[in-house]
Amino acid sequence: MKKIEVKNLTKIFNGKLAINQINFSLKENSILGVLGPNGSGKSTTIGILLGLIKQTSGEIYINDTYINKKNRFKFLNIMNFASPYTELPKRLSVIENLSIYARLYNVKNIKDRLEEIYDYFELYDLLGKKTGELSSGQKTKVALAKALINKPQILLLDEPTASLDPVVADYLKTFIYKYKKKNNISILLSSHNMQEAQTLCDNIMILKKGEVVELGQTNLVLDKYKKKKLEDVYFKIFGEK
Ligand code: ADP
Ligand code: MG
Numbered sequence: 366m367k368k369i370e371v372k373n374l375t376k377i378f379n380g381k382l383a384i385n386q387i388n389f390s391l392k393e394n395s396i397l398g399v400l401g402p403n404g405s406g407k408s409t410t411i412g413i414l415l416g417l418i419k420q421t422s423g424e425i426y427i428n429d430t431y432i433n434k435k436n437r438f439k440f441l442n443i444m445n446f447a448s449p450y451t452e453l454p455k456r457l458s459v460i461e462n463l464s465i466y467a468r469l470y471n472v473k474n475i476k477d478r479l480e481e482i483y484d485y486f487e488l489y490d491l492l493g494k495k496t497g498e499l500s501s502g503q504k505t506k507v508a509l510a511k512a513l514i515n516k517p518q519i520l521l522l523d524e525p526t527a528s529l530d531p532v533v534a535d536y537l538k539t540f541i542y543k544y545k546k547k548n549n550i551s552i553l554l555s556s557h558n559m560q561e562a563q564t565l566c567d568n569i570m571i572l573k574k575g576e577v578v579e580l581g582q583t584n585l586v587l588d589k590y591k592k593k594k595l596e597d598v599y600f601k602i603f604g605e606k
Contacts, residue, residue: 366392366393366428366429367390367391367392367393367426367429368390368391368392368393368427368428368518368519368551369390369391369414369425369426369427369519369551369553370389370390370391370425370426370429371387371388371389371390371410371414371423371424371425371426372388372423372424372425372426373386373387373388373422373423373424374386374387374388374410374413374420374422374423374424374425375387375420375421375422375423376406376409376413376418376420376421376575377421378409382574382575383406383409383575384406384409384410384413384572384575384576385575385576386423386576387406387410387423387570387572387575387576387577388577388580389570389577389580391519391551391552391553392551392567392568393549393551394545394549394550394551395551395552395567395568396541396545396551396552396553396554396565396566396567396568397551397552397553397554397566397567397568397569397570398554398555398556398562398565398566398568398569398570398583399411399553399554399555399556399569399570399572400555400556400557400559400562400569400570400571400572400595400599401557401571401572401573402557402573402603403557404574405572405573405574405575406572406574406575407523407524407555407572408448408450408523408555409575410555410572411446411448411521411523411553411555413425414521414553415444415446415521416437416441417451427440427443427444427519428440428443428518442470442471442515443515443517443518443519444517444518444519444520444521445470445511445512445513445514445515445517445519445520445521446512446520446521446522446523447505447508447509447511447512447520447521447522447523447525448508448521448522448523448524449508449523449524449527449528450523452496452504452508453496453504453507453508453511454496455495455496455497456495456496456497457495457496458492458493458494458495458496459488459491459492459493459494459496459499459507460479460492460493462496462507462511463479463482463507463510463511463514464479466511466514467479467514467515470514470515471515472514472515478514478516479514482510482513482514483510485510485513485540485544486506486507486509486510486540488506488507488510491503491506491507501528501529502529502530502533505525505526505529505533505537506533506537508525509522509525509537509540509541513544516548517550518549518550518551519550519551519552519553520550520551520552520553521552521553521554522541522552522553522554522555523555524555524556524557525537525541525554525556526538526556526558526561527556527557527558534558534561538561538564538565541554541565542564542565545565554566559594559595559596559598559599560594560595560596562583562595563583563594563595563596566583567582567583568580568581568582568583569581569583569586569595571586571598571599571602573602573603578602579598579602583595586598
């Protein structure tokens with residue numbers, strides 16, 4: 366089944382095309398990488414899927430249902446997201462933030478789920494700290510903890526490891542990989558880290574100035590370019606090293 370399908374999605378900001386007629390789908394139990402340089406339309410795509418940005422035209426289907434204004438909220442409980450552009454309230458502690466989100470998402474057995482999440486991310490030392498006082502690595506961990514609180518079927522991650530040091534980035538990459546393996550979850554993940562994308566993503570979509578230039582299974586895209594590394598495909602498309 367397709368968890369998300371997007372048809373002819375277009376967004377024009379003040380007369381300027383941010384994404385132009387893009388089509389893709391996110392398959393069940395798979396990871397789709399949305400790749401491309403700054404300004405290529407990754408966050409706009411994710412923002413539209415989350416309902417934070419209104420598309421200029423085009424259609425979105427979630428679990429094969431056409432999404433409109435009325436039914437959108439019904440799907441929010443099966444989705445979640447983490448994005449550096451929507452930070453958690455800074456003055457609240459980690460425990461307060463996660464408890465509030467658990468209630469917002471109507472999580473059943475909140476106490477058990479919170480403990481499970483604290484264990485997953487080894488959050489016990491951070492629980493009493495204000496979110497605004499965390500390092501960027503810790504913030505990202507907490508943002509990902511929040512994103513999983515409702516056991517989403519669909520997870521949208523906007524550059525989850527950008528601005529992290531390599532050790533934390535690797536920890537999160539491994540975490541996402543393991544979590545996906547254990548849970549039936551579909552993840553759309555934007556990144557400009559090609560090594561990370563190659564490890565994690567079953568399928569990739571490469572955007573260039575708001576247009577889809579490659580879309581398909583990661584290994585098939587590599588074959589097409591006769592490359593072993595996605596980084597080399599990226600440089601082929603966006604300029605040589
Ligand atoms: P990415 O996430 O790939 O870096 P974005 O989706 O943020 O790219 O941006 C795509 C294009 O849309 C860019 O040209 C950017 O300047 C423009 N854009 C994004 N958000 C806005 C906005 N709120 N208002 C005007 N232009 C925007
Ligand atoms: Mg972005």
